Amino acid sequence: MNIHEYQAKELFEKFGVATPKGQVAESPEEAKAAAADLGSQIVVKAQVHAGGRGKGTFKNGFQGGVHLVNSADEAAGVAGKMIGETLVTHQTGEEGKQVNKVMVADAVDIEKEYYLAILMDRESRSPVIVASTEGGVNIEEVAEQTPEKIFREVIHPLLGLQPYEIRNLASGLGLSGDTAKQFGKLLKGVFKLFMSCDCSMVEINPLVTTPDGQVLALDAKFDFDDNALYRHSDIEALHDPTEEDPREVEAAKYDLNYIGLDGNIACLVNGAGLAMATMDIIKQSGGEPANFLDVGGGATQEQVRNAFKIILGDPNVKGILVNIFGGIMDCDVIAKGIVAACGEVDLSIPLVVRLEGNNVEAGKETLAGSDVDLIAADTLADAAQKAVAAIS
Amino acid sequence: MAILVDENTKILVQGITGSFGGRHAQLSLDYGTKLVAGVTPGKGGQTFADTVPIFDTVKDAVGETGATVSAIFVPPPFAGDAILEAVDAGVDLVVAITEGIPVMDMMRVRAAMKDSDTRLIGPNCPGVVTPGRGENSQGGCRIGIAPGYIHKRGKVGVVSRSGTLTYEAVYQLTSLGLGQSTCVGIGGDPINGTSHIDVLKMFNKDPETEAIIMIGEIGGTAEEEAAVWAKENCDKPIAGFIAGATAPPGRRMGHAGAIVSGGKGTAEAKIAAMRDAGIEVADNPSDMGEALVRAMG
Numbered sequence: 015m016n017i018h019e020y021q022a023k024e025l026f027e028k029f030g031v032a033t034p035k036g037q038v039a040e041s042p043e044e045a046k047a048a049a050a051d052l053g054s055q056i057v058v059k060a061q062v063h064a065g066g067r068g069k070g071t072f073k074n075g076f077q078g079g080v081h082l083v084n085s086a087d088e089a090a091g092v093a094g095k096m097i098g099e100t101l102v103t104h105q106t107g108e109e110g111k112q113v114n115k116v117m118v119a120d121a122v123d124i125e126k127e128y129y130l131a132i133l134m135d136r137e138s139r140s141p142v143i144v145a146s147t148e149g150g151v152n153i154e155e156v157a158e159q160t161p162e163k164i165f166r167e168v169i170h171p172l173l174g175l176q177p178y179e180i181r182n183l184a185s186g187l188g189l190s191g192d193t194a195k196q197f198g199k200l201l202k203g204v205f206k207l208f209m210s211c212d213c214s215m216v217e218i219n220p221l222v223t224t225p226d227g228q229v230l231a232l233d234a235k236f237d238f239d240d241n242a243l244y245r246h247s248d249i250e251a252l253h254d255p256t257e258e259d260p261r262e263v264e265a266a267k268y269d270l271n272y273i274g275l276d277g278n279i280a281c282l283v284n285g286a287g288l289a290m291a292t293m294d295i296i297k298q299s300g301g302e303p304a305n306f307l308d309v310g311g312g313a314t315q316e317q318v319r320n321a322f323k324i325i326l327g328d329p330n331v332k333g334i335l336v337n338i339f340g341g342i343m344d345c346d347v348i349a350k351g352i353v354a355a356c357g358e359v360d361l362s363i364p365l366v367v368r369l370e371g372n373n374v375e376a377g378k379e380t381l382a383g384s385d386v387d388l389i390a391a392d393t394l395a396d397a398a399q400k401a402v403a404a405i406s
Numbered sequence: 407m408a409i410l411v412d413e414n415t416k417i418l419v420q421g422i423t424g425s426f427g428g429r430h431a432q433l434s435l436d437y438g439t440k441l442v443a444g445v446t447p448g449k450g451g452q453t454f455a456d457t458v459p460i461f462d463t464v465k466d467a468v469g470e471t472g473a474t475v476s477a478i479f480v481p482p483p484f485a486g487d488a489i490l491e492a493v494d495a496g497v498d499l500v501v502a503i504t505e506g507i508p509v510m511d512m513m514r515v516r517a518a519m520k521d522s523d524t525r526l527i528g529p530n531c532p533g534v535v536t537p538g539r540g541e542n543s544q545g546g547c548r549i550g551i552a553p554g555y556i557h558k559r560g561k562v563g564v565v566s567r568s569g570t571l572t573y574e575a576v577y578q579l580t581s582l583g584l585g586q587s588t589c590v591g592i593g594g595d596p597i598n599g600t601s602h603i604d605v606l607k608m609f610n611k612d613p614e615t616e617a618i619i620m621i622g623e624i625g626g627t628a629e630e631e632a633a634v635w636a637k638e639n640c641d642k643p644i645a646g647f648i649a650g651a652t653a654p655p656g657r658r659m660g661h662a663g664a665i666v667s668g669g670k671g672t673a674e675a676k677i678a679a680m681r682d683a684g685i686e687v688a689d690n691p692s693d694m695g696e697a698l699v700r701a702m703g
Contacts, residue, residue: 134509134596134597136596136597136626137626139512139513139517139597140517154669170517171516171517172514172517172518209510212508212509212510214509239508239509239510239662240658241482241506241508241509241662242508242510242511244482244483245483245508271660273654273657275654283570284570285569285570285571286594286659286660286664287568287569287570287571287572287594287621287623287649287664288568288570288571288574288649289660290649290652290653290660290664291571291647291649291690291691292691293650293652293653294649294650294651294652294691295690295692296652297651298689298690303652306653306659306660308660311569312426339570339574340553370577371553371556371573371577372553393692394690394691394692395690395692395693396692398690
């Protein structure tokens with residue numbers, strides 16, 4: 015789960031991590047009031063999850079989702095051109111994202127930019143802190159071209175962040191004196207936030223020093239462990255469904271694992287590994303998968319029915335492939351779900367079904383006894399070829 | 407022989423009174439597995455299926471029944487604690503079936519298990535099956551949620567991160583007349599107890615296992631490490647498959663561990679490493695059984 019910049023700032027404040035002064039606004043009036051509390055150089059930023067805001071374009075023609083202004087009135091004017099409008103960046107796709115809020119903050123005088131991140135590292139099974147003297151740029155490129163400018167500390171899972179680890183990183187970044195001290199305070203706050211909020215990543219890019227000696231987190235990206243959200247209702251509340259594919263929001267309601275893709279053959283599969291493999295084999299057979307959909311090992315008839323409705327709601331879908339290996343999953347449950355869903359929607363596209371495993375005979379009988387028009391397949395390869403052939 | 411467990415292994419189930427745990431405990435009993443105890447705090451003294459005693463603690467269950475393996479079906483918020491309880495009770499093997507345990511919890515559990523002799527498999531895994539020699543492989547040791555009847559006792563070791571893909575591979579093998587020594591699902595989470603490489607080492611040492619199928623998916627570098635190890639050390643033919651070649655980067659594909667990020671963990675890199683190690687990689691999931699036949703020459 016991702017969050018907005020203004021929400022990240024609020025979280026940072028809660029954990030004593032220094033950020034530029036500012037606040038969020040939902041209207042030009044609020045933006046004006048927020049700007050009145052700030053200095054003479056103010057930045058107004060559109061709040062969407064996508065990157066590339068500064069170089070983006072609004073559908074109303076207004077250029078740029080990040081603007082520098084010099085007065086509260088100007089801030090209100092810029093906010094008025096952003097709020098309620100749709101911003102298109104290289105990450106949003108053509109349809110863009112509607113901007114509902116803007117951040118109004120002090121434009122910081124930057125001395126130097128750094129990079130700082132904490133992530134859960136699967137190899138060391140520990141949190142790892144990554145810092146670099148090269149901030150504000152793509153860190154993967156830095157890692158590739160100048161690895162000596164990247165500093166890593168693997169943190170003990172049970173002991174947590176140690177003072178010497180902070181000193182190592184400060185020294186790597188070339189910080190000393192009061193700046194190093196401020197960096198240490200900031201890092202301790204970020205680490206505490208990372209651990210206590212079950213983050214899988216916190217990335218501050220850039221972290222900056224200012225001519226007056228401050229160390230500030232200027233922009234941040236968060237990723238939280240979805241499995242741990244049950245114990246963080248405050249973080250779950252930050253979830254903004256308007257930032258997600260509506261099909262995925264709908265699927266989540268029914269506890270279905272769904273990811274929308276760009277192809278035209280929808281698939282419905284039980285198990286994440288088999289669902290991925292089904293996408294792969296569709297592509298190999300010359301088709302393009304429209305989605306990843308894992309109905310889970312213990313799906314109910316109701317879930318299957320809803321899964322079917324979600325994939326049929328995608329206008330790009332030209333054919334459907336159902337691939338079930340009913341280990342424990344009863345094939346007849348899937349069959350009944352398909353029949354129920356087809357009874358509610360007018361199925362006008364080809365449906366290929368491959369059922370195997372537990373109670374498969376009953377499942378095949380259910381399908382054969384219904385008036386659902388389907389193409390039966392025996393193996394996964396057979397199913398994929400039939401699905402591709404059916405739509406071409 | 408087989409690895410990890412055999413027909414005589416005594417197992418207990420933590421969370422046996424839950425609907426999921428209970429259903430699969432019953433299926434294991436039906437399969438002929440020596441399920442000797444259940445554990446549910448507060449329900450000690452009751453019995454499961456009229457025959458299996460339920461205890462309040464794993465310590466009591468182990469002390470009374472001599473169980474050496476615990477299968478964990480406890481809900482995610484309590485699963486980390488359940489694993490540590492089983493480790494503290496001194497079982498040889500913990501198989502954590504539970505899906506959805508927070509990564510931080512697994513990180514702490516793994517750190518706490520550092521000096522322990524107990525092996526953890528999972529979490530978020532289908533479990534372990536050493537097929538029996540009866541009809542439909544009855545009489546074997548089934549721990550977890552795999553369908554017992556698709557198995558057949560034999561000489562192929564199976565190790566996989568995915569549940570349904572394991573069943574698919576086992577089913578193909580059995581259909582080809584090739585039985586399995588042991589099938590191990592190591593789970594789809596980013597931090598787990600046992601890796602591909604750990605299981606390959608066990609299969610390599612097991613006299614009953616003559617060939618191996620290794621099934622992986624995108625995310626992490628465990629398959630690459632296993633391939634490098636196998637190239638130098640494994641004496642037995644290996645076939646493999648990697649799921650997720652078409653998955654978009656940055657998206658978590660169902661399993662918490664199945665994500666391509668920062669250009670790492672791609673199917674391409676894994677398949678290349680496996681081919682470099684002489685592993686016969688199946689082109690598609692329908693081809694896993696045949697790939698093993700080719701690997702065996």
